[in-house]
Amino acid sequence: METLRVDLGERSYPIHIGEGILSLAGEFLQQAGLRGKVAVVTNPTVAQLYLDPLHEVLTRSGFAVTPILLPEGEEHKDLKSLSVIYDRLIGERFERKSSILALGGGVIGDLAGFAAATYLRGVPYVQVPTTLLAQVDSSVGGKTGVNHHEGKNLIGAFYQPKLVLIDIAVLNTLPRRELVAGLAEVIKYGIIDDPALFGLLEKEMQKIIGLDRELLARIIATSCAIKARVVEKDEREEEYRAVLNFGHTVGHALEAVTGYTGFLHGEAVGVGMVKAAAISMQQGFCDEKDFARVRKLVEKAGLPVGIPSDVRMQDLIQSMEVDKKSGGGKIKFVICAGIGKTRFHWLTPGEILGALGA
Amino acid sequence: METLRVDLGERSYPIHIGEGILSLAGEFLQQAGLRGKVAVVTNPTVAQLYLDPLHEVLTRSGFAVTPILLPEGEEHKDLKSLSVIYDRLIGERFERKSSILALGGGVIGDLAGFAAATYLRGVPYVQVPTTLLAQVDSSVGGKTGVNHHEGKNLIGAFYQPKLVLIDIAVLNTLPRRELVAGLAEVIKYGIIDDPALFGLLEKEMQKIIGLDRELLARIIATSCAIKARVVEKDEREEEYRAVLNFGHTVGHALEAVTGYTGFLHGEAVGVGMVKAAAISMQQGFCDEKDFARVRKLVEKAGLPVGIPSDVRMQDLIQSMEVDKKSGGGKIKFVICAGIGKTRFHWLTPGEILGALGA
Numbered sequence: 001m002e003t004l005r006v007d008l009g010e011r012s013y014p015i016h017i018g019e020g021i022l023s024l025a026g027e028f029l030q031q032a033g034l035r036g037k038v039a040v041v042t043n044p045t046v047a048q049l050y051l052d053p054l055h056e057v058l059t060r061s062g063f064a065v066t067p068i069l070l071p072e073g074e075e076h077k078d079l080k081s082l083s084v085i086y087d088r089l090i091g092e093r094f095e096r097k098s099s100i101l102a103l104g105g106g107v108i109g110d111l112a113g114f115a116a117a118t119y120l121r122g123v124p125y126v127q128v129p130t131t132l133l134a135q136v137d138s139s140v141g142g143k144t145g146v147n148h149h150e151g152k153n154l155i156g157a158f159y160q161p162k163l164v165l166i167d168i169a170v171l172n173t174l175p176r177r178e179l180v181a182g183l184a185e186v187i188k189y190g191i192i193d194d195p196a197l198f199g200l201l202e203k204e205m206q207k208i209i210g211l212d213r214e215l216l217a218r219i220i221a222t223s224c225a226i227k228a229r230v231v232e233k234d235e236r237e238e239e240y241r242a243v244l245n246f247g248h249t250v251g252h253a254l255e256a257v258t259g260y261t262g263f264l265h266g267e268a269v270g271v272g273m274v275k276a277a278a279i280s281m282q283q284g285f286c287d288e289k290d291f292a293r294v295r296k297l298v299e300k301a302g303l304p305v306g307i308p309s310d311v312r313m314q315d316l317i318q319s320m321e322v323d324k325k326s327g328g329g330k331i332k333f334v335i336c337a338g339i340g341k342t343r344f345h346w347l348t349p350g351e352i353l354g355a356l357g358a
Numbered sequence: 359m360e361t362l363r364v365d366l367g368e369r370s371y372p373i374h375i376g377e378g379i380l381s382l383a384g385e386f387l388q389q390a391g392l393r394g395k396v397a398v399v400t401n402p403t404v405a406q407l408y409l410d411p412l413h414e415v416l417t418r419s420g421f422a423v424t425p426i427l428l429p430e431g432e433e434h435k436d437l438k439s440l441s442v443i444y445d446r447l448i449g450e451r452f453e454r455k456s457s458i459l460a461l462g463g464g465v466i467g468d469l470a471g472f473a474a475a476t477y478l479r480g481v482p483y484v485q486v487p488t489t490l491l492a493q494v495d496s497s498v499g500g501k502t503g504v505n506h507h508e509g510k511n512l513i514g515a516f517y518q519p520k521l522v523l524i525d526i527a528v529l530n531t532l533p534r535r536e537l538v539a540g541l542a543e544v545i546k547y548g549i550i551d552d553p554a555l556f557g558l559l560e561k562e563m564q565k566i567i568g569l570d571r572e573l574l575a576r577i578i579a580t581s582c583a584i585k586a587r588v589v590e591k592d593e594r595e596e597e598y599r600a601v602l603n604f605g606h607t608v609g610h611a612l613e614a615v616t617g618y619t620g621f622l623h624g625e626a627v628g629v630g631m632v633k634a635a636a637i638s639m640q641q642g643f644c645d646e647k648d649f650a651r652v653r654k655l656v657e658k659a660g661l662p663v664g665i666p667s668d669v670r671m672q673d674l675i676q677s678m679e680v681d682k683k684s685g686g687g688k689i690k691f692v693i694c695a696g697i698g699k700t701r702f703h704w705l706t707p708g709e710i711l712g713a714l715g716a
Contacts, residue, residue, distance in 0.1 A: 156479045
């Protein structure tokens with residue numbers, strides 16, 4: 001088992017990574033100072049696989065467990081699902097020292113985290129991510145929130161968990177499409193910060209997709225460590241944290257215009273990273289070889305690399321303008337300045353449009 | 359003009375108190391580093407009095423103003439009104455550096471503040487309280503939120519404003535009932551922290567209700583200073599900040615069981631303070647003279663002191679148990695240990711019930 005730490009002063013917390021550590025959840029929650037009531041927020045698919053054993057280990061450690069099941073899918077990451085959580089917490093008389101545990105992927109983590117941030121003005125919560133994407137990205141760093149029909153994550157809060165538990169064994173039951181979607185974020189960490197990680201992915205992609213334990217543990221720990229360092233430098237995304245949005249400007253827009261049903265988040269980020277690399281090349285920040293390596297690795301992971309022909313470019317641009325990273329009419333873009341290096345660059349919609357067709 | 363400061367590290371902010379300072383709002387917002395778009399959240403009554411002049415001074419300082427009018431009353435401090443704000447902010451393409459200005463009483467301040475806390479995971483906001491209650495209490499300290507039909511402020515966030523502007527001149531247009539309701543919180547500061555303030559109120563209550571400028575400025579500044587010191591010690595109400603809830607446990611319950619329409623918040627707190635003093639006396643923490651002074655001052659201000667006969671005691675108790683300050687079956691009560699002194703004491707519903715009929 002490996003333990004990383006996100007160092008944020010009084011908001012610091014550990015990330016435990018290992019195989020089978022779900023069975024130790026009770027002890028870890030106790031160690032984090034939690035007790036009493038805990039709401040396990042999850043969805044039917046994950047519940048069927050992991051709710052009973054988790055319920056049992058938490059009960060054995062003295063917790064009173066309230067399962068809260070939400071419908072599955074990004075389209076349910078909304079104020080309505082949030083209200084379902086509030087109603088249950090209030091109905092079960094959850095108090096300030098009660099806690100919330102997110103058992104699921106990014107949708108569950110973001111919803112449960114935002115409920116924790118806002119119920120009684122904040123109760124403790126724990127992330128137990130069950131998808132690769134949530135394990136390497138959304139469970140770490142305290143971004144919580146819900147979507148609005150005009151765009152993703154427009155409503156939310158920065159609110160750190162007390163603890164993140166990453167059980168690698170749960171990836172055995174993850175559909176391959178979801179595993180691959182998670183790899184998009186791992187590739188991203190390579191592009192923005194770690195040429196060695198990028199190289200490892202180029203070399204070992206097949207074994208990783210084949211669920212090689214040792215490689216999975218390595219890329220997850222490396223990804224979480226990179227994310228933790230970025231979040232420590234800039235918790236509330238004043239500036240630097242936005243490097244994590246590499247590939248996400250186009251990615252988010254693609255998800256929005258396809259109604260959050262056409263692409264998994266990681267798939268949209270796959271396309272977005274290829275487009276961001278193309279823009280970086282066109283703007284002279286990286287060379288063609290870098291672009292080709294990005295495109296090839298995204299493809300090798302089994303991720304999509306192009307925008308479907310029925311998506312209108314104007315809709316994409318309009319969606320980007322609503323995005324949080326826009327300002328003064330220009331859009332703040334994370335540029336690849338060679339594998340492992342990034343910089344920010346403000347682009348007009350026209351400049352982006354030019355590269356999207358590429 | 360007087361300027362106080364709430365000292366919370368990087369979340370510190372000034373409170374400007376003076377007559378006619380609404381006309382300087384543009385300059386103050388600029389000084390606070392704000393620029394670009396500003397949404398003025400208000401209600402029709404306040405808008406009719408102050409929106410046009412405020413709109414003008416903000417525009418003159420280069421701000422692009424979006425007025426957002428919400429229906430009036432505590433019963434509209436809910437997720438629905440919050441959605442109205444979100445929709446407008448998104449529709450007007452508000453960005454992370456855009457800001458929100460709350461122009462109104464506690465309902466507007468709490469709603470606008472919570473919208474600011476959660477739109478794009480947090481945008482800056484300014485409090486311009488137009489009721490005495492909001493000026494001495496809710497506009498300072500960063501408590502934001504909305505009600506749930508099961509209880510008050512069950513959903514919310516701690517999120518500090520960038521600036522508080524208190525214009526004493528607006529009290530001229532405040533209905534007398536609202537002015538009196540605000541005095542409940544001023545009396546509270548006297549009880550929990552400041553025998554001299556309490557004595558001043560005993561001596562000068564008639565002049566204060568008659569809108570004596572000098573006295574108003576003095577009691578508002580004294581109240582804000584006490585609140586600021588409490589918030590600095592315990593921003594997120596881990597423990598000490600709860601002293602501000604003196605009179606509020608019974609007060610909140612009374613508001614809830616009367617559907618947030620029977621009492622103004624300050625009126626309910628008036629009753630709550632008398633009941634809290636009665637419980638304090640029964641439990642041996644203060645003597646009969648203290649109780650009598652509290653009761654007499656609340657009465658002198660023109661506030662109610664008793665629970666209406668049609669309110670069922672069991673409903674009040676049940677409502678208190680849902681309240682955020684309950685834990686382990688007991689309710690955390692703020693006790694008066696003599697004028698100017700408080701302590702916490704956990705009470706069973708039975709112990710509270712005994713004093714409620716008194």
